[in-house]
Amino acid sequence: MAEFDLIERIRSRAPSRADIVLGVGDDAAVVRVPPDRELVICTDTLNAGVHFPLDTAPFDIGWKALAVNLSDLAAMGAQPAWCTLSLSMPGDDPAWLDSFLDGFLALAGQHGIALIGGDTTRGPLSIGVTAHGLVEPGRALQRGGAQMGDDIWVSGTLGDAAAALWLMGNAGVGATADGRRNPKPALAAPPTQRAHSGHGETLRERLDRPQPRLAVGLALVGIAHAAIDLSDGLWSDLGHVCRASGLGALVEVDALPASASLSQGFAADDRRTLQASGGDDYELCFTAPPSARAQVEALELESGTALTRIGRMVAGTQVAGVDAEDAPWVPERTGWVHFSD
């Protein structure tokens, strides 16, 4: 694959925006940021066998590489604008690249984010994306804004992606115990699997094609006090909110939202652990005052995304769990052992 074929292949398919002065193909891209907006910038890299199983379809790799970055923009309450793609590939594979771009650009098109540049290098398969979004000045959602007594909410359902990895027997995923997303969930013993193949497929789709909660994030500006996206697992990520806000979090573990596939496929104890500690959910976790409950419920209806109240911010410094009988509940493990943020 010659360089210019590749660049041309990307350029010809990159959607445009009126605020792009210069897109793919020069030493850099040039864009116009509206004077009444602040610029939000995030970057996340996926390495083959660490952040996705080696057998992941190229469409899904492209989708996920962008999705994890859009999820960060969602957690800031930002409107997506532009992104760059840094693609390292071991060899020439135009068919793989086309499928990868199909996935990347399908998601990009859904959220109006334009691919404006990047680079391609020879090396082990790795995909780095830097995403740019826009927020009104001073309105970006942060981790450190939670207040005592805030409700804690999550979007969607938790634990599905981790369950998918478990059902796969971790096949093809890096075996390192210290990879960023350690694919081995926090279970001391194999979970009670009651899943049939239909559940497995549904769960796998949650792993491979996360849905960044951009509409929810945007609508939370002015409602939420703090927000974060769930990439490393609820306990771990909510812990960031606790530390940044100088508070503790009390989570009602039986209130954690579960998909039908997760509920039907796993016994309660295993399900709870997957929900509390599993990674790769890419849902939003946010805090808001109890006075905002009606607004959050209205947002749930409007967005079509489930929003579930799972606990409240309390005095303390960390995340604690209680079960339906108000007995303390502690996950077998408090998150993936991870290497990164």
Place this chain on the structure above:
Amino acid sequence: MAEFDLIERIRSRAPSRADIVLGVGDDAAVVRVPPDRELVICTDTLNAGVHFPLDTAPFDIGWKALAVNLSDLAAMGAQPAWCTLSLSMPGDDPAWLDSFLDGFLALAGQHGIALIGGDTTRGPLSIGVTAHGLVEPGRALQRGGAQMGDDIWVSGTLGDAAAALWLMGNAGVGATADGRRNPKPALAAPPTQRAHSGHGETLRERLDRPQPRLAVGLALVGIAHAAIDLSDGLWSDLGHVCRASGLGALVEVDALPASASLSQGFAADDRRTLQASGGDDYELCFTAPPSARAQVEALELESGTALTRIGRMVAGTQVAGVDAEDAPWVPERTGWVHFSD
């Protein structure tokens, strides 16, 4: 190395700027772009053994990872502002990381660019940087602006980095013939080496610590018609200017600037080929009308960076060379076989 040590290590050392609303440590960074500026964005990834020799010092890897991106900003005439760092490392090595950050932040400090975010993952050593700069609206230098009769200029000297790789015998650099920067220069036979170790060290420093020509790039806004940075070799990169501008380029090969180390270390034929085809120079190549010669010469004095007139833009579609006797000169190879832009 725990995640938070690493993040904290980076955060505590990241220089700040008044236009940063939120730096390292949240889901994303937030910055303020001045209303009278356009935003310039570039991204470049370096993979160990492909873009730098495996024996490269961590300080130099950090330096170079930022330098190659600043060089792109220079080629746009942009003022550096913020950058993100995506670091993939095979294991825990705090001493390596500290040296890497020493190099990265030393160069960042020289040019006032702030590290505002990034991510760290487990994987083969790879460093992705996205750099952001600012230009006055409509003033960014582009590849496609060259005009018939323009002088062609380059900054600094050419061929040193390629010579360094040659002298190293390509030790430790990826052996793939299709790596982005194929370390094997375009010589049919080994060059006539007259280098002693002093030259080798000087040349190696040019390979490991390129100096991005930001002051020159900024000053060229309003003077140059077109600009590009030289990463893949003059013939190859000037070829981009030709294609983008719909013109040809005629290069006086004996006018190409050479360092003392290159001149003293290599016979003329080999030297020419290294200058014309070698990669990793990270000098600027730009075109300007003959009427601007006095301005360019004044800029040379002001910036302390040599600026050498090496040819002119002509009718045609590609780069052609002539020697001092006006005889056609063709490099043995027209650039690294590369994979990327």
